[in-house]
Amino acid sequence: MISNQILQNTIEGLKGIMRIELCICDTEGKVLATTFPDAEEYEFSVLAFVESPADSQVIQGYQFFKVFDEHQLEYVLLARGAGDDAYMAGKVVVFQIQNLLVAYKERFDKDNFIKNLLLDNLLLVDIYNRAKKLHIDINVRRVVFVIETQTENDTVALETVKSMFSTKSKDFITAVDEKNIILVKELKTGESYEDMEKVARMIMDMLNTEAMATVHVAYGTIVGEVKEVSRSYKEAKMALDVGKIFYSDKNIVAYNNLGIGRLIYQLPVSLCRMFIKEIFDGKSPDDLDDETLVTINKFFENNLNVSETSRQLYIHRNTLVYRLDKLQKSTGLDLRVFEDAITFKIALMVVKYMNYIETLDN
Amino acid sequence: MAGISFRNVTKVFPSGKAAVKDFSLEIQDGEFLVLTGPERSGKATVLRMIAGMEPISSGELRIDGTAVENGRPEKRNVGMIFRHFTLYPGMTVYDNIGFLMKLQGEPEEKIRLAVEENAKTFKIEGLLSCYPRELNDLQKQYVAMARANVHDPEAFLMLDLLGGLDASARKKARERLKSLYHDIKTTLVYATDDAKEAALMDVKTVVMRRGQIEQVGFVRELKDHPRNFFVAQFMYGSGFGSSEVEIVCGKTAVEAVGNGFSLDVPPEWIPSLERGGYMGKKVLLGYTLSESPCGVEDLEETAPEADSSFFFFDRDTRMAIV
Numbered sequence: 001m002i003s004n005q006i007l008q009n010t011i012e013g014l015k016g017i018m019r020i021e022l023c024i025c026d027t028e029g030k031v032l033a034t035t036f037p038d039a040e041e042y043e044f045s046v047l048a049f050v051e052s053p054a055d056s057q058v059i060q061g062y063q064f065f066k067v068f069d070e071h072q073l074e075y076v077l078l079a080r081g082a083g084d085d086a087y088m089a090g091k092v093v094v095f096q097i098q099n100l101l102v103a104y105k106e107r108f109d110k111d112n113f114i115k116n117l118l119l120d121n122l123l124l125v126d127i128y129n130r131a132k133k134l135h136i137d138i139n140v141r142r143v144v145f146v147i148e149t150q151t152e153n154d155t156v157a158l159e160t161v162k163s164m165f166s167t168k169s170k171d172f173i174t175a176v177d178e179k180n181i182i183l184v185k186e187l188k189t190g191e192s193y194e195d196m197e198k199v200a201r202m203i204m205d206m207l208n209t210e211a212m213a214t215v216h217v218a219y220g221t222i223v224g225e226v227k228e229v230s231r232s233y234k235e236a237k238m239a240l241d242v243g244k245i246f247y248s249d250k251n252i253v254a255y256n257n258l259g260i261g262r263l264i265y266q267l268p269v270s271l272c273r274m275f276i277k278e279i280f281d282g283k284s285p286d287d288l289d290d291e292t293l294v295t296i297n298k299f300f301e302n303n304l305n306v307s308e309t310s311r312q313l314y315i316h317r318n319t320l321v322y323r324l325d326k327l328q329k330s331t332g333l334d335l336r337v338f339e340d341a342i343t344f345k346i347a348l349m350v351v352k353y354m355n356y357i358e359t360l361d362n
Numbered sequence: 363m364a365g366i367s368f369r370n371v372t373k374v375f376p377s378g379k380a381a382v383k384d385f386s387l388e389i390q391d392g393e394f395l396v397l398t399g400p401e402r403s404g405k406a407t408v409l410r411m412i413a414g415m416e417p418i419s420s421g422e423l424r425i426d427g428t429a430v431e432n433g434r435p436e437k438r439n440v441g442m443i444f445r446h447f448t449l450y451p452g453m454t455v456y457d458n459i460g461f462l463m464k465l466q467g468e469p470e471e472k473i474r475l476a477v478e479e480n481a482k483t484f485k486i487e488g489l490l491s492c493y494p495r496e497l498n499d500l501q502k503q504y505v506a507m508a509r510a511n512v513h514d515p516e517a518f519l520m521l522d523l524l525g526g527l528d529a530s531a532r533k534k535a536r537e538r539l540k541s542l543y544h545d546i547k548t549t550l551v552y553a554t555d556d557a558k559e560a561a562l563m564d565v566k567t568v569v570m571r572r573g574q575i576e577q578v579g580f581v582r583e584l585k586d587h588p589r590n591f592f593v594a595q596f597m598y599g600s601g602f603g604s605s606e607v608e609i610v611c612g613k614t615a616v617e618a619v620g621n622g623f624s625l626d627v628p629p630e631w632i633p634s635l636e637r638g639g640y641m642g643k644k645v646l647l648g649y650t651l652s653e654s655p656c657g658v659e660d661l662e663e664t665a666p667e668a669d670s671s672f673f674f675f676d677r678d679t680r681m682a683i684v
Contacts, residue, residue, distance in 0.1 A: 156465050163450040163461065198446065205444035205521075209510060210462060212435040214415045249375035297378040312572075 002097075002104050007033035010096060020089045021080035023062075024097070027073055036080070046076050056090070058082045063090045069101045110134050114172045114184060117226070118144070118233045127227050137170070137186075141222050143196055144232040145183040146240050147203060148216045152178040156211045164206060184229060187222060193256065196222070200252045216240060218253045241265070245356045246349055260346070264353050272350045279347045280331060286351065295323050296335065296344070304341055364426035364439075364516035364549055365391040366412055371421035373407055373573075381407040382573040385421070389551060394543045397553040398560035399570035400596065405553040407573070409519045412551065414438050426516060441515030441548075445522040447506045449494040455481075456490040459509045480508040483545055485538075500531045504538070517549040524559060536562060557597050561585075569593050586671075591680040594648050594673050603666070606677065607647045609640050618647055618674075623665045631674055634683050640674070645683065648673040 011022040015035045023034040027050050029043035042060065049057055049064045050073065056065045063086045067075040075097060079090035113130050116122050122130070131138055149157045158173070161181050165171040172184040185199065200217045207213045220235030235255035243253030246261035258265075264272075276284070288296075295313065299320075302308040310320040324335055333340040366389040373382040382404040389395050397405045410416040411423060414435035423431055430438060449458050457464075459480055460473040468476075481487045484504045494502060503523065510518070524532045524539075540563070543550050554560055560567050561581045569576045569584060577589040581597075588594035595602050607618040609627065616627040616635070627635065635641060649670040666672070674683040 156462070159465055163453065164448060165451075201446040202448050205446040206448055208410070208413070208415055209442035209444055209447065212413075214435065246377070248377045249379050249381060293378060301379070 002100055004032045006100070007097070010100065011035055011093065014089075014093055014096065018089045018092070020086060022090075022093060023078040024067075025076045025078070027076070032075070039078070042078060046078075049076060056087070063087050065090045065094045067094050067097050067101075069098070069105075074101065106134070110136070110172065111174050114174050114229075115176055118174075118176060118182065118184075118230050120230045124227060131226050136226065138226045139224065140170075141187040141191075141224055142226070142229055142232065143185050143187065143219055143222045144229060144236045145185060145196075145200065145203065145217060145219045146233070146236040147181040147183065147207070148179055148218075148240055149181065149207075150214045154211070154213055157181060157207055157213045157215065160207060160211045160213075161203065164203070182233065184233075193222070193254065197252070197254065200254075204251055216243065216251055216253070218243060218255070220255045238265070241356075245352055260349065264346070264349050267350070267353070269354065269357055272354050275350055276347060276354070279333070279343060283330075284351065285348055286355075292323065292327060295320065296327070296348075299324070299335055300341070300345060304336060304338070306336070365389060365393075365424075366517060366549065366551070367422075367424040368408075369422040369424075371411065371423055372419050373404075373411060373416055374419045380573055381416075382411070385573070385575060387568060387575065387578070389549060391426075392547060392549055394540075394550045394563075394565045395552070396560045396563050396565055396567040397551060397570060398557055398567055398596075399555065399576070401555050403555070403570040404573035405555070405570055406521055408570075409442070409521055409551065409553055412438075412517065412519060413440050413442055439513065439516045440519060441510040441513065441517070442519045442521075443506050443510045443523055444520075445525050447523075449497075449502055449505055449509075451494050453493075454490065455486065455492050455494075455497070455505050458494070458505055459512055461509070463512060476512050476514075477508075480512050483511070484508040484542070498531075499527055500535055503527070503535055507542070511546060515548060517551065518546070520550070520552045522554045522556075523552070525554065525556065532559075557599055561597070569596060571596075587682070587684075588648075588673060589682055591646060591648060591675045591682075594675075594682075598650055601651050602648060603651050603670075604646060604648045605665070606644055608644050609635055609642065611641060616641075618645075620647065620665070625666060628672055631672065631683075635674060638676075638683050640676075640683060644677050646675040646677050646680065648675060 007024050011024060011033055012035055015022055021036040023036065023039040023042070024032045025042075025046045026032055029046040031039045042062065045059045045064070049059065056063060058064070061080065061082055063079045063081065065077040065079070066073055067077055077090060077093055077097070079086045079093065113134055113136070117127065128138060147157070147161065158175065158181055161183060162173050165173060165183065165185070170186040174182050176182060183203070196219055200219055204215060204217050207215045218236045218240035220232035220239065223229060223232045239253045239255040239258060242258050242261045242265045243250055245265070247253060298313055299309045302312065306317060306320055310317045313320065328334045331344070333344050335341045335344060368385050368387045371382060371385045372380060374380045385404070385408065397408060399405055407416055411418055412425070414430070414437070418431055422429060425438060450461060453461065456477055459477045463473045463476060477490070478487070481490055484507055486501065486504050486508060489497065489501060489505070497505065524535050527535055552563065564581055566578065566580055567584060568578050571592055577584055577593045584593060584597050588597060591604070595604070605620040607620040610617045610619050616632050617624050618627050635645070649666040649672050651670065652667055675681060676683060
């Protein structure tokens with residue numbers, strides 16, 4: 001449970017204080033951390049000690065100790081020396097490692113609780129009981145951030161996020177799959193969505209610059225009770241999806257700011273197909289050539305202003321009018337008319353949504 | 363150090379929105395360049411393309427002569443620091459600077475040397491054992507810069523880094539940044555949407571709008587010879603007014619007659635106006651204002667002042683009349 005790096009740091013720190021060489025092995029004799037070379041030579045002695053009933057023993061000039069975690073043998077510790085000093089030093093180290101095990105277990109339990117909470121795997125009564133046991137406040141405001149990295153199991157990104165929020169022990173960082181890091185953030189009094197947007201920006205900027213990771217950040221609504229945390233998580237996941245479909249130029253998406261994408265995302269596919277058939281008469285806007293699509297997007301970007309669009313496309317006004325007329329002939333929609341323009345815009349978004357659903361099906 | 367070259371680079375997001383269009387720019391090896399323009403003008407996208415965070419849609423991007431169109435960010439030796447940076451709260455300054463090297467499994471001695479060298483460069487040696495909560499905003503910035511520089515990057519990208527500081531801290535940070543540029547001798551690209559900040563940097567500046575370059579030049583050049591109305595308006599900000607005027611040949615002088623005012627056209631502008639066939643026609647007059655506490659809308663109602671500088675722009679294309 002404890003990483004070898006932590007064990008190594010611990011025994012190096014203790015060696016610095018007590019000036020005694022130390023080594024930690026697992027119950028199969030494998031060296032996990034050591035302050036002296038050639039520790040592998042003691043593998044057989046460790047295996048023999050594991051089998052013996054003794055809790056401590058002097059073998060080949062080393063004090064051997066068993067380190068238990070709730071009566072289960074976890075590690076064997078070796079401390080150089082056969083005298084009382086080595087024995088006492090070894091006992092101190094064993095005590096330290098056992099405390100580490102307890103601390104890590106508590107952290108693991110919290111992590112497990114948060115994961116199950118997010119995934120709706122807990123009964124309501126269990127939520128309150130376990131939260132109380134783990135000293136997790138029930139009635140504080142929280143919001144869930146989902147951070148999607150481009151590469152799977154991006155440990156640098158995960159460590160960066162953990163380090164960013166490490167002193168705030170009331171924030172939880174976990175992962176329920178390989179590409180998403182989840183931050184359950186506790187809000188201070190007076191903090192609002194504006195502050196959450198800043199947190200999202202900070203996460204993105206830090207992961208961009210420090211972890212060199214391209215990420216998308218989404219967050220749900222602020223909830224007031226621990227049982228609602230999973231709702232905030234689901235909202236954040238949905239925001240991430242909706243952002244990818246409709247707002248691909250945005251790296252940060254908030255659930256409470258999804259606009260029309262929120263509505264389209266909820267539509268049944270059969271209804272979408274019917275709508276597209278009605279508008280495009282069986283054709284797909286994907287069949288439109290690039291030039292036409294660029295023209296349409298630019299025309300929308302410029303609020304249906306013909307002069308500004310033609311200026312930005314470096315084409316004559318009449319050329320733009322010709323293109324719009326051509327589109328009107330093929331679709332029956334005149335983009336210069338607000339109602340037709342909005343129908344077309346929604347149809348384009350619906351098509352994007354349908355394409356996304358197709359990629360999921362494949 | 364590395365030169366960065368953009369040739370006709372375009373970035374179109376899957377939504378169809380073009381963030382950067384036909385962008386061509388040569389950033390020399392070891393150059394300090396400022397990218398400026400209003401919000402959503404494409405500055406951040408340019409930086410993110412250099413860093414490898416955004417793949418380019420078309421065109422060519424070279425770093426140190428090598429085409430890097432879609433190379434992964436970690437393969438590019440680029441240091442970045444953006445406005446919303448933070449320091450790791452539970453770590454000392456020393457650990458903050460060496461954090462990434464530690465994650466990458468670098469030996470302790472190598473980390474120590476890199477951290478100490480950077481702390482010296484950024485003059486924060488005395489802060490190495492401090493925690494972020496013990497630092498002021500300015501010191502935090504220096505630590506963040508040292509952290510970004512720990513890998514000895516070939517290019518340094520900064521996005522609106524000074525925006526979060528108050529005026530006096532900003533001045534100090536700006537001066538430190540300039541002296542650092544000389545110390546670390548690396549290509550430095552600084553992006554900001556604050557034209558005043560860009561002007562105070564006093565280095566080669568690129569003005570962007572809607573993903574395109576409007577003008578490249580040193581600040582004096584951008585202010586004295588803006589290529590179009592937008593550049594003039596952006597560079598002068600609230601110290602700029604405009605009005606539609608008619609160029610009239612009077613008995614003794616050529617006059618610009620606007621709504622409620624008229625003024626003699628400065629003699630140096632007359633040949634350009636004549637050459638462009640603007641005599642007797644309406645043009646857009648831009649003028650500097652010494653002070654303007656008014657909002658942008660109110661500027662339309664202002665009139666030139668006695669010591670205003672003047673610029674004339676074509677009414678339709680809004681390009682400077684030269």
